[in-house]
Amino acid sequence: QATLPQAPAPTGTLRIALKDDPDIMDPTLARTYTGRIVFAALCDKLFDIDEKLEIVPQLATSYKWETPTSLLITLRDGVTFHDGEKFDAAAVVYSLNRHMTMQGSFRRGEISDMDTAVVVDPLTVRITLKTPSAAFLSQLTDRAGMIVSPKAAEAAGRDFGLHPVCTGPFSFVERVAQDRIVLQRYPGYWDAGRIHFARVIYRPIPDNNARLANVQTGTVEFAERMEPDDVTTARANPRLAVAQVPQLGYQNITINITNGPRANTPMGRDARVRHAFELALDRATINQVVYQGAYTPTAQAVPPANPYHVASLVPEARNVERARALLREAGVTTPLAVDMIVPNNPDLRQVAEVIQSMVAEAGFNLKLSTMEFASSLQVTTRGEFETYLAGWSGRTDPDGNIWSFLHSRGPQNDGRYNNPEVDRLADAARAETDHDKRLALYTQLWQIAVVQDRARIYLWHATNIVIYSARLAGYRPISDGMIRVQDLRLQ
Amino acid sequence: MTPALAVTGLTVSFATDRGVFRAVDGLSFSVAPGETLAIVGESGCGKSVSSLAIMGLLEGNARVGGDLRLAGQDLLAMTPEARRKLRGADMAMIFQEPMTSLNPAFCAGNQIAEVLALHRGLSRHAAYEEAIRALDQVRIPDARRRAAQYPHQLSGGMRQRVMIAMALACRPKLLIADEPTTALDVTVQAQILELLDELKRETGTAIVLITHDLGVVADHAEQVVVMYAGRAVETAPGEAIFTHPEHPYTIGLLGAAPRLDGPRGRLASIEGTVPDPMHRPPGCGFAPRCPFAVAECTVTDPALTMLAPGHAAACLLAPLEAA
Amino acid sequence: MTALLEAYDLVKHFPVRDAIGRKRGAVHAVDGVSLSVAAGETLAIVGESGCGKSTLGRLLLGLIPPDEGQVRFGGEELTQLSPAALRARRRDMQMIFQDPYASLDPRQTVQDAVAEPLRLHRIVPRAGEIARVASLLTRVGLSPEHARRWPHEFSGGQRQRVAIARALASGPRLILGDEPVSALDVSVQAQVIELLRGLISEMGLAFILISHDLGVVRQIADRVAVMYLGRIVEEGPSEALLAAPRHPYTRALRAAVPGGGRRAAPVSGDVPSPINPPSGCRFHTRCPHVEDICRSVVPPLADGVACHLADRLPPFAAVVDRQPNARLVRLQSRFRPQGDAA
């Protein structure tokens, strides 16, 4: 019996510098963006997305909408968990139910439309929804679609996150909080041929200068979420490569419209005042001054790369004259004092200063209060703010960027913007699976929420700047910002 | 015989924030080996400054002039390093405050051993053994145990004895004792002075004893220098200063000490205070306080003039009431 | 003569604690002392360092509470008074300390220092303070201009005058001087002694003098109490006591005063530690006459002396001091203010 010469088991370590320390490594309980980056090597999902943000198979090989509320998913055969357990329909159902029922689950909200998940056969699962949902499938491309080993999860209970067991290319070795998360290659990975490292080490290095220094000196191979300023430095260095990946999220100014007494200001009451404020802004200049032009100015929540981006909706050009006129029309006495809460990152603080100086010309006296994240969260949730310079990391499906923020029942609608028509459109778009119809609904929605009501002032879509060793090949820049370890190799 | 110490025309001036002033002005005396010379005078008259000048221990703002010879060697012509080597070996000093003059961080034995190791080149161990002998010599009972104790564990008298042992450890030619007993109890004071006398006899060390207690002078000194405002106003053999003082200041001083016998009467008190060294009046420095002063005293500054062998006074009127 | 200040059986022990704070014995600073002072009388307390003189002084003025015993001032029991009442009583009893360099607050001008008791006891209105301080300064032989100066600008004798002026300011009935002249050199000491003596008789003050210098005591005191390790060992009129001391310790003190020519030290050794002091007569460790009884039985203070052997001791051989010759006496008399004899 002839044995085929096997490719030698990969050696080498991939070291990735993260901007911050992930939270708990349990797909059901995890909350942070950074955590998702680690999960990308640790836990496969039912589906993945590609460069064009289209849904592609991963643990599932295909899916079929039997009815608008019934989804049939076919699973990949021969997949095993890191503990050697077999991956099958029962595991999928277990994981989905765990997301739905586990106390403190953060996935429940994402898949709240799900009614039941049942095993059809070992490789087929049927999911029924309570209502039709266009966004549901895309949730399965993220943490909600990660399948954990039922045996390990049962055994560990709530401490599963201390030693997660999934089906990804790498299995968990150890974690030292704030220092490193170490993963090692899982030899039984179903797609092992695309894995070229024996280990991956994630190191949280919050300081941007330090992250850059680390990738410059070669102590890490990859650094994510760098500053636009670093692009020049990296480009000048032949040992480094740079990629600028457009992100799924956005930055905006949230305005308190009806949330408590602080809403009762000209800004809160009168769309013309908000419009004036917006007209005083020059997004391109902000982008240029603070981000070296690396970001994409916008007037909506959906980035251009997304098929639901409304191309016709472009930011209005700066027009201070008109802004003044609008203020006069609204009958406010200038300078109009407006408060803005600013997170305490240095770049956003600079943005705020730029905005402050811009709107001053139109007659706004913008007062900035920088706040650390936890405080600002509480203040804005309680409505103790006038305006808030806030960001959202973004979701693949446009609904993830819209509904929560503009629907009157949206949990992240901090300004309590409330327009029944917008509610109706958001609900309808949510259920609509036809691309063109859905895009039309969103076009209409923006017309009301942004152009007419000026509920929020969208500023830009950020770009994730990643800097990595020029020897590292196979990096696929995808807007979700994840670092997919498949095909990555050192030359 | 060369004197153990010969001081000629010693002047010390200090540069201060108020200007330069002379703390010691033309002081001369000499001490023979085995002899005690006492310097007496009011507080601030320059006793300590003179002794520190001899030792070479004055602070940086002091300027020393005149001629200082230790057993014939010119001290002021030496390099600081050479002078340092003399200190502790050929000339030693004990200070007024036994409490603060010993380093609280080291045990008594080690502080003595240090000198021995330094000047006699003894090993640590040998120096320590020698230190114990030195303590024994200053009549400290149970010297070995005491040597291991720290200054705070010793009484004032003990501490002063440690100081003396330290000073005498290298058999210096000269010992300067700056008010060695002022801080001690009377009964202990007598013991210490007696000890110094004995040691002097044994080792032939010359002693300069600084004090303002005339009783001490009478009992222990062969020679006396009375200082007033930086100058010697009278020098005399120890006895003569009591039987036949010539300077009014000395006379006042003698009368100011309360006595234990004789009639109880008012003390002689020298009214007024020492002149400000920065604004020294012309003439005799003591004139403003002197009950004998005549007009000329405020004009002419008297020089020290010999009145009898070994007895000199700086007073225009001396000898007073020649008898 | 009625007593102004009376103390009965005063005891003050300072606990000596070991590492964990357990009491490991006590400093027997004052151990059963009774005494009294009448108005216009000067009492001296003499003894060697550490024998408890200062502690006794503080007890007498109520600055620290006694462990046992009582202090009556003008018939009033000090230990019973509230802190505020006691503070008010300080107007009548003042204190002068040993070290004139340390007892004046270095950052207070003379004016403020002397005026402080006036303010504390609201003796004169603010406006009158300057005049009052000026008169006090004049009284102690300083000039009113000195009021504007800081203590460090004075010589020791001048400072002690300031301290005396401060003590006099509230018009006390009793002054306690804790070694008021020991830190001064002879000529200044004489000035201050003369000043104190004058003020005491002039103002009819009761004065308690704490001192270790028998010469000074003799100059000022009417009565002397000799302390040794917390106890009074001998007490009596000063002239008589100094001329013929009866207790061996007093004799040693008397003999140790220099000036009488070279002689052997009267006693050997240091004062023992007041922690666990010697049993019986506390002087027995140094006493040249010691007998067995001295080691075990505490001698009571009877007939002015606390010594078992008081009646059997050889008569005191008065050490004769060098006598000033006639010329010297004559010359010295020029230094005494006019019209003054004994």
Next chain:
Amino acid sequence: MIGWLLRRLAQIIPTLLILSVMIFGLQQLMPGDPALILAGEERGDPVVLAQIRAELLLDRPIAEQYFVWVSKVVQGDFGFSWRIRMPVSQLILEKLPVTFQLATMAFVIAIVIGVPLGILSAVRRDTPTDWLANAVALAGISTPNFWLGIMMILFFSVNLGWLPPSGYVPLTEDWRASLATTIMPAFVLGSGIAGVLMRHTRAAMMTAMAQDYVRTARAKGMAEGVVVLKHAFRNALIPVVTLGAIEFGRLLAGAVLTEQIFTIPGFGKLIVDAVFNRDYPVVQGVVLATALIFVVLSLVADLLYMAINPRLRQA
């Protein structure tokens, strides 16, 4: 001696009690609902919030929270991190050696720089040497740690490539690598403390140099160097030791910025992240641990006094 130690150790308990009450009080004052943070992007969902609050006892009165916490701590249970679910005791044990190593190295560097400078400037008082020494020391204090840190990384790591720019290797794993990773942050931290030590050493030395026993030492004929180093310095050490203990204690939890720049996983960063994430069990546990070390340090300082100052050895 042992008794004294016991008594000192007993004092630790009230300190820790006061501290824990303080921490709970401050947490109450602090804005930012931990539940909101834990809820992350689901913070708008009242069900999620209620669930979190119930799980973490956040819906109970503060007194109850405190007593639950204290009764667990007394049993050695510090709870677990709300954010990453790791046991707080594990986090503390993990970071403690790191922090301790860094603090010790920083302290050694501070002593090596600060103390000699302080002595020198006291001895050469009012000379250019003194002025220079002061300028160096104060430069250490006033240079922001992040600036010095980044400059050192740029110079020693990026330009010269001598030292790794960040990360931490435990001493037990590879001591050379460990020193290489900690030397720069230790220097950054040490340079600031060196200034403080220098100023206090200078003051203490000036006092000591004016003492009588220094004159005695000179009268013995000791060389000036010996007088200064043996006689004066030993006595000047006392205030410096007190201060050293405080500064060392501050290093434990206060090295955040430096830890951040050099990515050293120590107490400082742990606590700051915990504060920002309102991860209260971690905050409480770590503060308690630092306080414990802090009081132990003052104990050590007191023991050092005794070594230096024989007067304190009895009673």
Next chain:
Amino acid sequence: MNADSPRRRALRRFFQHRLAVLGLVVVVVFILAAVLAPWVAPYDPIQTSWTRLRKPPSAAFLFGTDENGRDVFSRVLWGARASLMAGVVSVLAAMLMGVPLGLLAGLAGKWTDALISRIADAMLSVPFLILAIALAAFLGPALENAMLAIAISAAPVFVRLARGMALEARSADWFEAARALGNPPWRTALLHVLPNIVPPLLVQGTLAIAEAIIAEASLSFLGLGQQPPQPSWGSMLNSAQRFLTQAPWMAIYPGVAIFVVVLAFNVFGDGLRDALDPRSQRR
């Protein structure tokens, strides 16, 4: 005795200390710069310009421009206001809190001492950040409140210092003398003990100023100190942190300003201490 009044002598002693005078001059210059900033600053410190971002120092912009095109020199001048306030006022406030408590602990002894000392110990181990965030939330973010937070966290050191000094004072003769005169305890503490412990407080105080100025930087980063766009040296350093390599002048000039001020305060403090000490005998 010299006829000069002691105050005049202290003054003269101070003015003879050349370095201390230099320190004073520098401090005064900075205070003047802060007060006169509106008139002496060449540019408006908050006037942004998108055409001159991060320009290196030049004749027009002595210290260069910052990330929003503002003149760094003008901002350093204006920043002196917040930073000097943060440095000086908060240290004064810390002394105001710490010193009386320390005196109380040292003089009262017993359980008062135990309580105060334990609280001070506990406070020393509360991380600055927790205190700052909690207080700022309680009081609202503003420079004044940041100063208060700095003051509170700096106070325990002064408590310890004052306590130690008070213990020492308690055994001094003049302390006993003050009691014997009939001074009530509070009066003894305030009128006698306090003036005598000034010198060590000066040393610690001038050091604490440096720490306070830097602490304001971290607080303004948290949004608790000087609010943007108003400058403080600390907040300037914060924003410079992103541009350390590209625009080093943004960090260097405020950094140098801090250094110079700290140095000046320290030599000034040294001189003052010597001048106030009646016993100091210096040339």
